[in-house]
Amino acid sequence: MPYTIIGKNVTKVDAREKATGEAIYTGDIHLPGTLYGLLLRSPVAHARIVKIDTRAAEELSGVSAVLTGKDTAHVRIGRFLRDRTPLASGKVRYIGEPVAAVAAVDKPTATKALGLIKITYEELPAVFDPEEALQPGAPVIHEELASYFDVAPSKRYGNVRNESRYAWGDLEAAMAEADLVYEGTYCTQAIHPAYLEPRHALAVADAHGKVTIWSSTKSPFTFRGLVAQCLGVSISKVRMIAPTIGGDFGGKGTPTIEPICGMLAQKTGGRPVRLESTREEELAYGFVRHPARIRLKTAMRKDGVLLAVQGELIYDTGAYNDAIMGLTFSSANLVGPYKCKAAEVVGRTVYTNNLPAGHVRAPGAPQTLFAIESQMDIMARKLRLDPWEVRRINAVEDGSTTGMGHGTIRNSGLKACLRKAHEVAFRSLTKDGPYQGIGMACSQWEVFPFEFTTPSRALVMVNEDGSVTLHSGITEQGGGQYTTMAQIVAEEMGLSIDDIGLVVADTDATPYEGGTGASATTQRAGNSVRFAAQDAREQLLALASERLEAGTSDLVLENKRVYVKGAPHKGVPVAELLRSAIGLTGGPIIGSSVEGQKALLAAKKEAHGIVDAPSYGAQAVKVQVDPETGDVRILSYIAAQDSGFAINPKNVEGQVEGGIVFGIGYALTEEIRQDGGKGLNSTLVDYRLPTATDLPDINVTLVEQPSTFGPYGAKGVGESGTTPVAAALANAIEDAIGVRITDLPITPQKVLRALKEKVL
């Protein structure tokens, strides 16, 4: 490998501060005179707001600002589609919806002020079951939507927020060809991303009316635009800074407290305002992963060849929807990473008066893969085929069509992953006692060509001593993004990691960046960062070329020096080149991503319809089930993941491992329980995350099938690893005790009930 820094396990640049506690989170930032903000939340699931009287609260000594829905009615917020206002306006649609906000000198005063706000509600019939919400005559939750969104009237029936359909091939013929047609129904629950740092915002307005907000958002630039709209100011008057983020898992791209915090700060005459969620608010009031009900009918030939997939999905998005785009694409996952002759899928996202749903790691995919990967196993079992072999013969490969039929797959590493995982499983996963079972499943996350929708710019500034500073708007939620970017710059500029300065996650200090997420950061920002570094390098080499009388292709940039290839003594320090640049170009060198990005976009347009960086993998797990208690213990877990080129293999393994742990919680223990729209488990005692003692050793093997357009061939791996876990575990449980659980989470109670039903 010709690389010196990428492809290596460089220690995370933020490892030390996180390990020692030196990392600065939003809650660690203290500004003198900071006011305390609190939200008043709706006690009812569906009601018209008849009247809000805030006079007593406003008059309370120590209260600086009070906001209600009328202050925020002018702007609709949300991620992608904007179906809510920062504070409820006219109606409340779920228990816990913010209705008013106050900022006061301290928490007791703010609490007292909330108590003084009098709200008259006129309760409306509520609906909590998405299928009921689809019935004619069901209470309508968003009457106002038509005026805000460009949704075809045909798609607005009942409470359907969005309907996506795709169908290709001759379904009837394909079904008719089958030796086995199987229909299953799968249910998945709401979970919370359960980042350890609850949402937290701190805002202050300066003398110019410019508002700065610190918040653990992963999308500072999108938040900036939204906050500017809320504040009624130019974007140039808002600054968002994302200090250390204490976990995200998809959730912190959803704006909640930030616009409200900014608006409070705008009203306090310059005093800062802190607005923090408690753990209880996080767990009791959303946003959650969409619960799903999936009906899936698949047809297979007796040799295991998958012929057709027909399915119907209902996603309960609760009162609001913050992840429509992900879900639309993800219904494609219902076909799994498999070839077949025909498919027909209808997915509906439905409003109810439950907690609102948003982005949680791999939106839509853990639900759909739980269905298809359970069903593949069931069918293999019925046809007495090896589940590995059934996957292998159906697995997509280069030239296959994507599940939604929208593109052609290139650079698929799925078969290689299956081969690798099978090899490791064969060696390390063997049953050595009763009630043990082994299950497997494939993972899938197609990284879409986000360059066309989500911008990313980078600038590489060469400092006077030859060190460089990268300006990129990316954030770091633990995936190693900062380290990856530093590695790319170091590689391109011939520097050590220590010479790379990172300026990140501050809208006033970096060019625009769409936000870390969608497993796309390494590809999208990685490319822009690489292009910016290459541009800086080219500029340096051009300066050196004249000086050293050699073509730029004969020059090496290394350790802050440029020299002629093969003649390291014939060189010139970068510092000296920069001094000469002042007179030639007016100042130091700034590398920009723009030209590189233009070329990449042109190449991608050329390759229209090609999905060049699919993120596939294969996983297997060995479990021990206790037939007396229904308890499932995971004994061993293995995964093979295609990461394209792994810029930092340890980070990539960490992402896959983290995804698996996330999936284990989803599969076995996590569930936001609701009753009549009310969240029932609002502490981490009641909401059971996997802990270290629940976890097996996880063995991750990387398969490197480079992508065409990713930097150095890298693919995205942040979400793929979590997608098949629930299915792999359900498959292992059936292998262990012969019962099939199709309803997540797989609690001991459900296992016991299934065992009992089986005996009956």
Add this chain to the structure above:
Amino acid sequence: MPYTIIGKNVTKVDAREKATGEAIYTGDIHLPGTLYGLLLRSPVAHARIVKIDTRAAEELSGVSAVLTGKDTAHVRIGRFLRDRTPLASGKVRYIGEPVAAVAAVDKPTATKALGLIKITYEELPAVFDPEEALQPGAPVIHEELASYFDVAPSKRYGNVRNESRYAWGDLEAAMAEADLVYEGTYCTQAIHPAYLEPRHALAVADAHGKVTIWSSTKSPFTFRGLVAQCLGVSISKVRMIAPTIGGDFGGKGTPTIEPICGMLAQKTGGRPVRLESTREEELAYGFVRHPARIRLKTAMRKDGVLLAVQGELIYDTGAYNDAIMGLTFSSANLVGPYKCKAAEVVGRTVYTNNLPAGHVRAPGAPQTLFAIESQMDIMARKLRLDPWEVRRINAVEDGSTTGMGHGTIRNSGLKACLRKAHEVAFRSLTKDGPYQGIGMACSQWEVFPFEFTTPSRALVMVNEDGSVTLHSGITEQGGGQYTTMAQIVAEEMGLSIDDIGLVVADTDATPYEGGTGASATTQRAGNSVRFAAQDAREQLLALASERLEAGTSDLVLENKRVYVKGAPHKGVPVAELLRSAIGLTGGPIIGSSVEGQKALLAAKKEAHGIVDAPSYGAQAVKVQVDPETGDVRILSYIAAQDSGFAINPKNVEGQVEGGIVFGIGYALTEEIRQDGGKGLNSTLVDYRLPTATDLPDINVTLVEQPSTFGPYGAKGVGESGTTPVAAALANAIEDAIGVRITDLPITPQKVLRALKEKVL
């Protein structure tokens, strides 16, 4: 005028925060756990440091860090030439030189720690008179310099720090042609810039060892490089931020406490350190304006034509020299803004054990103009000529050679200023009582082509809503720089000032900028900011051109819309263009100054030897002298100043007015008095600045003779206005009471003594 925002008196963008007290100065920034730093200073003027024992201080409870010269000996600091170490190393050279530094939990503990540091000095003979310092056998103050600097041995005799000579024309012949040859000697004193905010630094090291320093510096990028050297880290590991600057007047480009504060912070394990100068430290320990002794011989024909200038300057730079470049160029000012046939000037900067000297508004020029503009008046008086007329016939014009003979003047506004000032003076300055006098003098400050030595970059980011954010490393010391830059961006982008975001004075948030100063900011940074805005505009127009099917030259960018000239309805919002740009170029638009700067540099190279933006003016003053007390009262002051094109006329007038007030203090009351190297006046009671009651109405008229290369024709005016004030006052005093004072400041005592000598 075709402009809508430039050329207008736009209110300063920072006016409100400064008026209300909301502006944040370094001292307003509070970080939890901040330690208090203090400096231990030398009690002797010249000594070898035999031993420093810091053990007791280090062991004192509450002390986190102790530094001495051995910790800082590896790096030499200063502005331009670096002749000192942050803490004295081996020797001390003036009373008050920092020798050690501590950081402790609070000021009492830090004070106690200083008391515990034991230093053994071996005193050396000291020299306080620059002429004595030039004598053979005088104590040598900087034995070590030869090894650090590339100074020709011939220039290193005695304590001469620097010698600049220039000679052109046939001096002997020109002198021989004269009707009057006059030789005068002029003495000027040390003054302090007397910014109201003493130097203040706050530093903190993060978990990566990156050090952030807030400081009221006007050159954050130069300080950054210096601090990195001190800390022994890459520049990418240092961030300098300049919050609101409480005055500068040249002084805050000199690094003093900042590197020490950074080094202390590096040693405290992450705790912040504050290091602030007191008013007493500021006034008692420098850096001051160089005191000068000037011998000036001039030759004139009886019709007033100046024939020859011969002069010798001695600048006392004290123990260290922080302004060598300015002084070298400024000896050219000894010829004044006049044509003549021959000139010969020798200037020497000499080390003594006095307080170190550095940059104070217009380094070198107030001294030299005091000499030449006094002498022009004396000669006019002797030849019974009108002083205005003598200036007029000698004034440089386009095609004249500069005083140093190094270039050809273009775009001179001097004659126009003389005409204008004379007109106003004729109307408004008439003597209406005894002991009144009127004096005049010309101002001069040549703005050198700093683009070739001092880099400036700018980036203009177009936000999603069409507002823009300017990233520029300039600082604002009160001259209106921020407002000027915002006006330029608004003008080029068709926006209102309110839509311009300013990101400034933070090395992590902006591209490189050499620092605000040298009267060059409007020209240098103004150009780079304009180029960046133009680049952004061109990119927007190119996007619109395709959409609107019109050539870019037919398009207008205004109010966040692009439309076809003459057809405002045929347009497209910038926000929409930007959305389309994502798919075409990868993201929002970033305008860069680089291409514009390259073109400007090429044009300037072409115009080699042309001084295209000389900053001339003419001033006149009316005084009332009290022959009983010697008191001088200024009754009226007028000035005509060539500003090229005035981007913000009120700001320009403010700069000229401020310069005049600064000059009045220099002329009449301000003096850092020293005895044996010890500063004697260390409070603002003893160091007498002009107050509001000392000041007359000041009438400033702008003359706009555009420069070729300045933005829109703008010239620099920050320093020119202060240069002739002392001479104008000395001339007025002679006009009032018939005595000539050649020794600044013109105190009542000196006036009385001169009156007494005249009577005798």
